[in-house]
Amino acid sequence: MKKERRLAAGRQCDLRSQGGGTPRSRPADSRRSVVIITALAIAITLFGGSHFEWTRDAAPWRIVTSHFTHWTYEQLAWDALAFVGLGLACARRDGRAFHATLLASAIAIPLAVAVFAPHVIAYRGLSGIDSALFALLLVQNRRMPLAWLFAIAFVGKLCFEAATGGAVFASNMGVNVVAVPVAHLAGAVIGALIAFIRELRFGNLVPCGRFS
């Protein structure tokens, strides 16, 4: 049974990843993006503070920079750790999808907060992008072992957050700083959409190698 599943996965292997007309950017570029964004997040959180957060009356460029700044070092640590792990995995898997997800979610998340969370006056954090990357990773690798388990846990967290209006594990981001479930939801939708769009255009880019 396992063998059949592996074979089925292997049939959908994308040989373009071996260099034959690949629609993806080079892994080295994507890895560089992960390093640069992580370094930016650390530097901006340490030295930039509120100069980069998104607020309702802020300059439009802060839509993008809001992801790099954080309320606390603890929030930065967890968000950055997740970003590095997910970013490297996504970048290795499909660099263009990774970059597209970064760009789309960076813009869409603060806009979603602006529209669907009217009580929130300022936003910071990489976790919306983390959610987008997690969704991208899970959809693109939905045939890998335990993928359904990860998906259930992730979707469960999103649903719980949406239902309760807060984080599953209440994080300490300071007084009057609340978790914004809509940021995670928007990120997840963007990540999943990009994975499906890529799949429709180029087929399922299951990695070649072990299964092929």
Next chain:
Amino acid sequence: MKRVILSILLCVVTPTLFAAGTLTPVGAAHSPIQIREHTVDVTIDNGFARTEVNQVFFNPNDSDLEAVYGFPVPSSASLSEITIMNGERVLNGEVIEAKEAKRVYQEERDSGNDAGLGECSCTKPKDEVEYMSYKFSVSPVRKQSEVKIRFVYYQPLKIDTGVGRYIYPLADGGTDEIAKSFWTRNPKVEQRFAVNVELKSGWPVDEVRVPGAEAEAKVTKLADGHYKVALDRSTGDLSKDFVFYYRLADDLPGRVELLTYKPKANEPGTFMLTVTPGIDLAPITSGADYIFVLDVSGSMAGKLATLARGVEQTLQQFKPADRFRIFVFSNSARELTSGFVAVSPQSVQEWSQKVQQLQPEGGTNVYDALKDGLDGVEADRATSILLITDGVTNEGIVDPKEFHALLKKYDVRVFGFLMGNNANWPLMRLIADTSGGFYSAVSNDDDIIGQILLAKSKITSEALHDAKLSISGVKTFDTTGEVIGKIYRGQQLVLFGRYDKGGEANVALQAKLTGQDQTYKTTFDFPETSTEHPELERMFGLAQIEEIALKEQVGLLPPNESEQAIRDLGVKYQLVTDYTSMVVLADDVFEKRGIARNNKQRIEVEHAAQSARAGASPINTRVDNNRPMFGGRSHGLKGGGAFDPWMVVLALFAAAMVVRIKQ
């Protein structure tokens, strides 16, 4: 070198001295009285908290002793009950004039009879009572025996930007050097330390939190606005405050809430009116000047690191168009910066590091520092002063009237942060009120950075100016806090007062917003009779006392008149104040001495009301439902994504699998 040795000594001594605990005279030959149990039961019910503390003292010596217990005065707390259970005997407290109470206690004690005394240095220094502290004396605690003491106090709680905060103060501010030379303190709880909080809110509560004890505290959610939190330890130490936060739901409206107590239709009633503005106060976009005035006196040892972090976090919030200046003070004041510094990532980093390097030393000369700060103001720019101190003003000019006169000369808002429990909040309140700013008391175990950021969000947002709350239609009198001056973002207004008869009242909040006159109105009924909240009378009495003390400080009331008025209010509402104390005696001794049992009657009424409320669900006390006073929400919140540790582990595991598969 001397300074280094003193600093080391201070650090070593700090944990044992700076706390609530039993007090033993310095040099006493006997072992200190032990605290076997310390349990705290808190009920937070729609705008005010009732705190009941039960303690068991044990005398390990072979002779009878007097037990003395010191405890920092909680913010706006009205100490209302003391009960002592000494063997078979139960003693209850009555508030009388302070000197008389002390005389009665000493006579009973010297005669070998059971007696107790509750005193307070609430706003003024007092012999043998630590500044800003309660002192309880119990005599005798018989050799190798236990005695139980129970006390109760009430305090109003405000919600700030949707967050309620309750503090059970235990840590001593370490600011009263004289008291330290009298007493050594034993803060250790030998057998059981427990805190139980019941939160009953008429509005949904999204989250409750006990900073520093998140893992230990057992939280039970009974309903949307009903929580129970329990913290239970086999041993404990009364050197750290217990802090409890609760966050209301995000989308609550601006509102007016009313609590009343009027047992008889033909007699005046008491009310507590809470107004939570629902007004969009936008961030200030133009550049402004901020002057930090930082206390680096000896008592700030152990708090300076937190102060430095607070300054750093606050500096990071400023805009590039802002400027800042930093003054520090101990025995005298000096400027750390040289004139105003423009905000940039580099300047923030540079000056944050310089603040981190500050060393504590000397006394507390707030006046000189404030004067230097005010002299540095440039008239053409909006300026705010952020004064951060823990101290009792003990150097230079200390007369509150001089502070009042100084601040009246400038158009500058002063925002005060009081660190620790023995800080001089009456003076800080005067400074804040005179300048149109506000002050915030911050526990050492608090989310201090969060509190500073919360204040920062107020300073950098528009405020309502010249605010005045008026009530017509129902005759009200003796109201406290009608003229508010400024209302900052997220602030709640709490008004205490008395009213003659029930009926329809028109309530209006008039204020200026960005130069335009604004009026917010509503109409609701004051009840003809209501018996649910008799505790309001005590809180009203205390609010009156605080206003009188403030008037005395700024010279609007002569000290003798102020003293008389506070004494009368203390006896009438049975409150322990600077001039009234609670003497704790057996019923027959009260009768023998002819002391009226006013407190006994009050307590009976309060207990009956509390029993009736105990089983009930949280009640929403909003009164402007039919005609809302405000159209907007009560507060805006900041948001962030929280990728919690479990989700990070899950994501990394999934990522690792994908990478492994690819390999």
